Amino acid sequence: MTKPILLSTPHMGSRELQFVTEAFETNWIAPIGPHVDAFEREFCQKVGSSHATAVTSGTAALHLALKLVGVGAGDDVFCSSLTFSASANPIVYEGAKPVFIDSDRQSWNMDAKLLETALEQRARLCKLPKAVILVHIYGQCADIDPILAACEHYGVPIIEDAAEALGATYKGRSPGTFGKVGIFSFNGNKIITTSGGGMLVSEDASITSKAKFLATQARDPAPHYQHSEIGYNYRMSNVLAGIGRGQLLVLNDRVAARRRNCEVYQQALAHLPGIEFMPEASWGTATRWLTCLTIAPTAFGVDREHVRLALAEAQIEARPVWKPLHMQPIFQNYDRVGGEVAEDLFDRGLCLPSGSNLSDEDLHRVIDAIVKCARS
Numbered sequence: 001m002t003k004p005i006l007l008s009t010p011h012m013g014s015r016e017l018q019f020v021t022e023a024f025e026t027n028w029i030a031p032i033g034p035h036v037d038a039f040e041r042e043f044c045q046k047v048g049s050s051h052a053t054a055v056t057s058g059t060a061a062l063h064l065a066l067k068l069v070g071v072g073a074g075d076d077v078f079c080s081s082l083t084f085s086a087s088a089n090p091i092v093y094e095g096a097k098p099v100f101i102d103s104d105r106q107s108w109n110m111d112a113k114l115l116e117t118a119l120e121q122r123a124r125l126c127k128l129p130k131a132v133i134l135v136h137i138y139g140q141c142a143d144i145d146p147i148l149a150a151c152e153h154y155g156v157p158i159i160e161d162a163a164e165a166l167g168a169t170y171k172g173r174s175p176g177t178f179g180k181v182g183i184f185s186f187n188g189n190k191i192i193t194t195s196g197g198g199m200l201v202s203e204d205a206s207i208t209s210k211a212k213f214l215a216t217q218a219r220d221p222a223p224h225y226q227h228s229e230i231g232y233n234y235r236m237s238n239v240l241a242g243i244g245r246g247q248l249l250v251l252n253d254r255v256a257a258r259r260r261n262c263e264v265y266q267q268a269l270a271h272l273p274g275i276e277f278m279p280e281a282s283w284g285t286a287t288r289w290l291t292c293l294t295i296a297p298t299a300f301g302v303d304r305e306h307v308r309l310a311l312a313e314a315q316i317e318a319r320p321v322w323k324p325l326h327m328q329p330i331f332q333n334y335d336r337v338g339g340e341v342a343e344d345l346f347d348r349g350l351c352l353p354s355g356s357n358l359s360d361e362d363l364h365r366v367i368d369a370i371v372k373c374a375r376s
């Protein structure tokens with residue numbers, strides 16, 4: 001039987017099990033503990049942020065981030081449209097309303113000019129959003145500087161969703177460290193994983209300490225259990241933080257391996273008519289968390305779905321680019337700004353198997369299956 005090739009699978013290094021064993025030997029099998037503290041410290045060093053709070057998921061981190069910048073019922077929150085639903089779900093948890101912003105073609109991320117115009121219009125109506133969730137999709141940074149400048153001009157805080165972009169750079173710095181709050185994910189399919197987990201970072205210590213407070217059931221300092229706010233059970237387990245510490249040690253290798261996958265795919269496929277790879281924007285280095293390309297059906301001979309199904313037939317998992325959130329049944333009644341670029345990328349875009357543990361043989365199986373689809 002043919003071995004399936006999956007989109008992105010966990011890839012452990014050599015130290016994770018040692019850290020987990022240490023947690024067992026010291027009986028630190030708890031949410032919080034020394035591995036959690038160390039993971040937060042080491043994560044800060046890696047991305048160049050001052051403070052961090054480790055939590056159960058990227059979604060939990062985003063939920064806390066929204067609360068910490070003061071988003072509440074009835075508020076509007078601007079959010080990238082071309083992203084995973086978890087980027088916007090926490091807006092709705094809080095009873096706030098997402099407004100979806102289209103992508104630009106050079107980064108596939110939030111279009112800075114569209115955002116600027118939308119903020120200007122909202123300012124005139126005295127209806128500014130309470131926050132902007134800026135997503136760095138597929139391991140590539142959005143054009144952060146003009147977005148930051150526009151948001152600062154109108155006093156709107158940015159939450160960076162860097163769930164897919166750990167290890168990327170924007171003008172030499174890590175995404176997640178530019179906005180008021182940044183979040184990362186360690187879900188099983190991400191660039192490094194703790195099986196499930198997330199991180200919230202900020203330059204403002206009051207943000208991360210309030211995040212710790214809310215994530216541990218909002219317990220007031222008192223010997224009895226006293227609560228004056230609604231809390232959450234969102235803290236990361238000490239066992240899983242051990243996995244995270246091991247994974248951080250190999251992050252650079254994982255980024256290099258994913259970038260290499262993309263280079264191999266590009267060398268073999270970029271010359272085919274109708275194929276275009278997701279561009280790497282000039283302002284930074286993308287991790288190529290997933291290698292994405294678009295297929296122009298007339299030039300290539302068949303459309304994206306045809307290629308995806310041919311790959312599935314060969315036991316190869318490939319997926320369409322994110323369906324824009326403004327097209328999702330659950331979000332389609334919310335406002336949006338533009339949307340045509342994201343719709344086109346969804347229509348023609350395909351994500352190829354991209355794990356850091358793929359072999360050359362795996363990559364060539366994918367390449368051969370795509371080449372076979374091309375107009376001959």
Ligand SMILES: *Cc1c(COP(=O)(O)O)cnc(C)c1O
Pocket residue numbers: 056057058059060083084086087135161163164184185186187196197198
């Ligand atoms: C994975 C992901 C999340 C959610 O992270 P989890 O850890 O799975 O909760 C949020 N935003 C984006 C863009 C993601 O890819």
